Amino acid sequence: MTRRGNNAASGAPDRNGPRTPRHSARATRNAGQRMRSILLDAASALFKAHGLGGTSITAIAGAADAFPSQVTYYFRTKEALFVEAACRDVLHIAERTEKAAARARTPKAYAGALVDGVVGADGLALFVEALTLARQRPDLTPQIARTIERLHVEGARAYAGQMARHGWRTHHAPDVSARRFWTIALGIALEGHATGRGAAAMAAAMREALGEVAAARAKTVSLRLATASGRPPGKP
Amino acid sequence: MTRRGNNAASGAPDRNGPRTPRHSARATRNAGQRMRSILLDAASALFKAHGLGGTSITAIAGAADAFPSQVTYYFRTKEALFVEAACRDVLHIAERTEKAAARARTPKAYAGALVDGVVGADGLALFVEALTLARQRPDLTPQIARTIERLHVEGARAYAGQMARHGWRTHHAPDVSARRFWTIALGIALEGHATGRGAAAMAAAMREALGEVAAARAKTVSLRLATASGRPPGKP
Numbered sequence: 229m230t231r232r233g234n235n236a237a238s239g240a241p242d243r244n245g246p247r248t249p250r251h252s253a254r255a256t257r258n259a260g261q262r263m264r265s266i267l268l269d270a271a272s273a274l275f276k277a278h279g280l281g282g283t284s285i286t287a288i289a290g291a292a293d294a295f296p297s298q299v300t301y302y303f304r305t306k307e308a309l310f311v312e313a314a315c316r317d318v319l320h321i322a323e324r325t326e327k328a329a330a331r332a333r334t335p336k337a338y339a340g341a342l343v344d345g346v347v348g349a350d351g352l353a354l355f356v357e358a359l360t361l362a363r364q365r366p367d368l369t370p371q372i373a374r375t376i377e378r379l380h381v382e383g384a385r386a387y388a389g390q391m392a393r394h395g396w397r398t399h400h401a402p403d404v405s406a407r408r409f410w411t412i413a414l415g416i417a418l419e420g421h422a423t424g425r426g427a428a429a430m431a432a433a434m435r436e437a438l439g440e441v442a443a444a445r446a447k448t449v450s451l452r453l454a455t456a457s458g459r460p461p462g463k464p
Numbered sequence: 465m466t467r468r469g470n471n472a473a474s475g476a477p478d479r480n481g482p483r484t485p486r487h488s489a490r491a492t493r494n495a496g497q498r499m500r501s502i503l504l505d506a507a508s509a510l511f512k513a514h515g516l517g518g519t520s521i522t523a524i525a526g527a528a529d530a531f532p533s534q535v536t537y538y539f540r541t542k543e544a545l546f547v548e549a550a551c552r553d554v555l556h557i558a559e560r561t562e563k564a565a566a567r568a569r570t571p572k573a574y575a576g577a578l579v580d581g582v583v584g585a586d587g588l589a590l591f592v593e594a595l596t597l598a599r600q601r602p603d604l605t606p607q608i609a610r611t612i613e614r615l616h617v618e619g620a621r622a623y624a625g626q627m628a629r630h631g632w633r634t635h636h637a638p639d640v641s642a643r644r645f646w647t648i649a650l651g652i653a654l655e656g657h658a659t660g661r662g663a664a665a666m667a668a669a670m671r672e673a674l675g676e677v678a679a680a681r682a683k684t685v686s687l688r689l690a691t692a693s694g695r696p697p698g699k700p
Contacts, residue, residue, distance in 0.1 A: 279600050353599070359658035360596040363589070364515050366660065373659040400675070408673045415651030422595035423609040424602065437644045439636070439675065 264302050266292045272313040276350045280310050280357065307361060311368045314358035315375040317351030322379055326386040335396050338387075342409065343434045348427025352417045359414070380406045412437045500538050503528045508549040512586045516546050516593065543597060547604045550594035551611040553587030558615055562622040571632050574623075578645065579670045584663025588653045595650070616642045648673045 270292035274283040285306055289296040303309035325345030332338035346352055355375075362368045383406030391402065400408065412434055420430040506528035510519040521542055525532040539545035561581030568574035582588060591611075598604045619642030627638065636644065648670060656666040 281600070356654065357596055357599070359654050360593055362658040363593070364517070369658065369660055376655060376659065404672060407669070408675070411651035411655060411669070411673045412647055413651070414654050415647035415649070418592065418595050418650050418654055419612060419647060422598040422605065423612060424605050433643070433647070436640060437647045439644070 260302075263294065263298065267294060267299055267302060267309070268313050268316055271309050272317055272351075272354070275310055275313060275354055280306070280361070285309075307365060308368060310354075311358045311362065311371055314351070314354040315371055318355040319375060319378060319382075321346060321349045321351045322382060326382070330386070330390060332390070333394070335398060338390055339438060340435065343413075343431050343438070346413050347416055347420075347430045347434050352413065353421050356414060356417050356421070376410070379410050383409060409438070496538075499530065499534065503530060503535055503538060503545070504549050504552055507545050508553055508587075508590070511546055511549060511590055516542070516597070521545075543601060544604060546590075547594045547598065547607055550587070550590040551607055554591040555611060555614060555618075557582060557585045557587045558618060562618070566622070566626060568626070569630070571634060574626055575674060576671065579649075579667050579674070582649050583652055583656075583666045583670050588649065589657050592650060592653050592657065612646070615646050618642075619645060645674070 267288065271283070271288045274287055274291060283306070285296050285299045288306075288309070289299050292299075299306075299309065303312060325342055328345055329338050329341035332341050358368075359372060362372045380403065384402040387405055388402040390396070391398065398405070416430050416434045416437065419425075420433070425433075503524065507519070507524045510524055510527060519542070521532050521535045524542075524545070525535050528535075535542075535545065539548060561578055564581055565574050565577035568577050594604075595608060598608045616639065620638040623641055624638040626632070627634065634641070652666050652670045652673065655661070656669070661669075
């Protein structure tokens, strides 16, 4: 303040002046984001353990060493916090899984690594519940829509990069593959958690739904067509 | 009672005797099933309009011209009634849709009719919510598991019948196709209702996820392989 006052009095342009409040604003913003992040971590762990209904704002504040009023200041309602925690978690899962899958040497191994990293994750179950919740709460829809869009875009980008690096060719364009992958992951998680399936059974069901069988058969059909050359095709 | 007493006294075998109580038991059972069905109809309409949270047992009883105690007598809890109504609805949707699709003359038209009949239906949205609910309520899991199993079995049976009638051949076995179809339908409905998509957009997304693009491309690849005969394959 003193310096700003001095500068204003001298009339000289102040190169540091605008920087000082900007820096403080950034510091405040960073502190706010740290607190948001701490609250999201605490909320995510409690929601996974006890569900939306079994978790209170007081419990979340307690686990984050914060006041309940800080929870409502940053997130307004428990439901909005639930959706934000679920969206953040599923984006983390996707990022971590895409990094791990990048080591795969074949399309089949790549798909397998994606399936294993995503389908049994607690965070995916939370995201499924957030999607169901958003149906009743249109105010929560935009964040869900942005998250799904980002899963699709990042998934397509990762897949296209992997294909380019290894010179793979597949039936589907990367954007179609990414959308299919997440639709099937959501369907499998929804069915699997409702019927008490384990992660391994969900992964097997997801591999089947992604159509590895179809790919294998399509190859056989192509080869038969290629060698048949005029002969009527034999029995399967 | 009088007749049973008489027969017991005379010692003669009574051909009508066992029939009378059996008939009464059946009449009582039928009346019970009629009341269950009326309550399920009323509940289903209210749940679709107001959701699980916005519908009370009293409202359901009122809409069915029954007492609240009858609701709890037949279904115990509102959640159990919700799951039963959702399971019944989705089985009806599947049956109706498979009947309508049976008129299709090509595999593509068949898949399209199934998608259109299922994906935008209110009953599918209800079933998605029932699946989410069952995750928190293991007592509701068995009915969900039976319903999914029946969707798969009936879907595979309908598809196999259609293939046999028309002599169609496809990449997937009927049971795999039926499981994929329902997984993708659930995933699409979950995403679509959470993000406020309309029925037409959900149907388009589902057709893409089912992989019509893949089928069309696979055909092109096969034809190219078949005609290439020794030449290196040209650019796509």
